[in-house]
Structure formats: structure tokens, C-alpha cells
Amino acid sequence: QVQLVESGGGLVQAGGSLRLSCAASARTFSTYAMGWFRQAPGKEREFVGGISGNGRSTYYADSVKGRFTISRDNAKNTVYLQMNSLKPEDTAVYYCAAEESNWPYSDSRAYDYWGQGTQVTVSS
Numbered sequence: 126q127v128q129l130v131e132s133g134g135g136l137v138q139a140g141g142s143l144r145l146s147c148a149a150s151a152r153t154f155s156t157y158a159m160g161w162f163r164q165a166p167g168k169e170r171e172f173v174g175g176i177s178g179n180g181r182s183t184y185y186a187d188s189v190k191g192r193f194t195i196s197r198d199n200a201k202n203t204v205y206l207q208m209n210s211l212k213p214e215d216t217a218v219y220y221c222a223a224e225e226s227n228w229p230y231s232d233s234r235a236y237d238y239w240g241q242g243t244q245v246t247v248s249s
Contacts, residue, residue, distance in 0.1 A: 127151040127223050127238040134219060134243030137211055141247070145206040147221030147240055155179060158229040159197060159204040160236060163217035163245075173219070175229020176204060184229055189215075211247045218242040 128150040137143050151157055160175035174185040176195045183195050192211075197204040204221060222236035230236075 127157065129221050129223060129238055129240035131219065131221050131240040131243040134245045136246045136248065139211060139213055139247055139249050141211050142207070142209045143211065143245060144208070145219055145221075145243060145245070147204045147206075149202045149204070149223060151202060151223065154202040155199040156225060156227075157223040158226050159195075160222045160224070160229045160231075160233075161195060161204075161206045162220045162222060162233060163215075164220070164242075165214075165217040168217075170220070170233055172231040172233070173206070175231070177229060178227045182228070184231070186231070208245070211245075213247045213249045216245060216247050218244050 130148045133145040155178050161173040164170040174195045176183045180197045194207040220242045221240045223238040224236045
């Protein structure tokens, strides 16, 4: 069983930055690929990006490519989502998720564990 806890959400103006963190309880954190997803009101949950278990590969949705960066510190059992140049359309609840494989799939059904989510609101 893996527990995930996100933090770092909040209210920011358009053009600003936020960094989300996701702390995991996994004993072998590096064996889990990690994904970030988001869900805006009235919309389906969507893939934001992911990182492989060893941290060498990252993968982003086109909507955030060049603005968001995912990294991980396996010694701290933590994955990060650095969000720059935020837009109002980035407003959503952001979730981190873990899957026991090396590749971060974009399909949410591949993930075994989810955090509770953290709200990000970008004002115009």
C-alpha cells in the first residue's frame, strides 16, 4: 500500500508559478512511475505529465509542455511539479498518482495509488 500526499497548491495570478509536491510512503519509491493529473470543475480528469521511476524520462501533455516540469527525489520519496507561466485554464485540482512500473502512462487506469488532490487556482 502506498500513501500519497500532495501539497503546494494555492491561488496565483496568471503568469505566476507554483511548485507542487507529492510525498509517498512507498518503501521502494524508485520502482513506481509517478504521474500528475488534474481535474477542473465539470471536466474529466486529464493527464498533465509523468516521470519514470528512475527519473530519467519525463512525459508531458501538449497543454503544459514547456511550462511545467516534473522531477523526483527518490531519497526523499517525493515528486514535484513545477508550474510556470500559469494560465487561468490551469485551474484545477491536481493529483499525483503512482503505478508500479517504470513508465508513466497517460491513462489514469494504469495507476494504482492516488493522492487526495490539491487545489490550484489561477486568476486572470
